[in-house]
Amino acid sequence: MSTPSPYEILGVAPTASLEEIKIAYRRAARATHPDLGGSEDKFKEVQRAFQQLNDLAAPLDYEQSFPAPGNAPRAGFNARPFDERLRKSPQQPKAQLPTEYVPPLSESSLALPDKKICEQRVHGEPRKRGLFSNRSRLLREAQTINLLAKNVMNILPAARLVNGLRSPASGHYDHVLFAGYRMAVINTMTLPDGYYSFDGNVLRHGNKLTQPPQFSISGMQRQFMQMNVVAFTLVLSANGNHHEPVIEYRRNADPTLASTPNVLNAAGLIRELKLFLGSGPSPNVVDRLALAKLREAMY
Structure with missing residues (x-):
C-alpha cells in the first residue's frame, strides 16, 4: 500500500489554496487530537502533513508551493472536560524522552526560531x-x-x-x-x-x-x-x-x-x-x- 500524500491526509486537492489547506488542517487536527478521542499516531500524521505543505525552508516536492509563510493554525476547542481524567492519570514516561523539535532543527526558515x-x-x-x-x-x-x-x-x-x-x-x-x-x-x-x-x-x-x-x-x-x-x-x-x-x-x-x-x-x-x-x-x-x-x- 502506497503512503498517502500530505494532500490526501488532509483531504484536499493538490490545487488547494493555502487557506483551504489551513481549514482542512483545523478540521483534521480536531478530529485526530488525542484529547478529543483521536489517535496520537494520526494526530502526528496530520501535523507532519501540514508542516510539509507549509514549509518554506526548501522547495516542496508537490505540485504547489506557497508564497507566504504560514501562521500558527487557528481553531477553537475547549478541552476542559478532559482535565478530570488528567487529574487521575500518572505522568507519562515519554515526558522524559529526549527532546524533539518539530519541524526538526535541521530545517531553517525565517518563520522558525533558530x-x-x-x-x-x-x-x-x-x-x-x-x-x-x-x-x-x-x-x-x-x-x-x-x-x-x-x-x-x-x-x-x-x-x-x-x-x-x-x-x-x-x-x-x-x-x-x-x-x-x-x-x-x-x-x-x-x-x-x-x-x-x-x-x-x-x-x-x-x-x-x-x-x-x-x-x-x-x-x-x-x-x-x-x-x-x-x-x-x-x-x-x-x-x-x-x-x-x-x-x-x-x-x-x-x-x-x-x-x-x-x-x-x-x-x-x-x-x-x-x-x-x-x-x-x-x-x-x-x-x-x-x-x-x-x-x-x-x-
Missing part, C-alpha cells in the same frame, strides 16, 4: 506595561517564573515558558507554558493566607469577596489549533508558602467544568501542570511554530 532560541527554555521577562510599572506585579511574575522553572520545567525537558504576552484580543497574559501539544495560559494574583471558598466566580474569605483576574483564552485557541489550551489563575501567598492560601471548590464549581476556571495556590498549580503537560500527546516535543508565534506576542 537552534539557540529553540533550546532556550525561558523566554521574556516581567515588563512594565504602559507608562507606569507595578512593582508588586513585577515581583509576582518573577516569583512565578522561578516557581515554574524549579518545580515543573525541571521534570519536563521540552517545556518552554514565554512571559509577558499580549493576548490576541486585548489585555495581557503573564505566562504561557507549553510542552508537546498542550499549552497552559497563566495569570497571577496575591492574597493573604487563609481559607478561601471558590464558587466558580469569586473567592470568599469570611465576609470578604475577591474575584480572580478575568481573562479569555478563546483567541489563543483559535491561533493554536494543534494545542489543547487551558487557563490557570495562580494565587500566591504573601509569605511564599506554596500551600497557602487554601482554596476549596464549592459544589458545582469543579475546575474540570468548561465554565469554571482553574484557580489554584502554588502547590496546586505545580501538581496540575505536571499532570496536564506531562500526560499530553508527545510531551517531549517542542513545537517551533508555536514558539515563534508566542515570541511575536511578547511586549
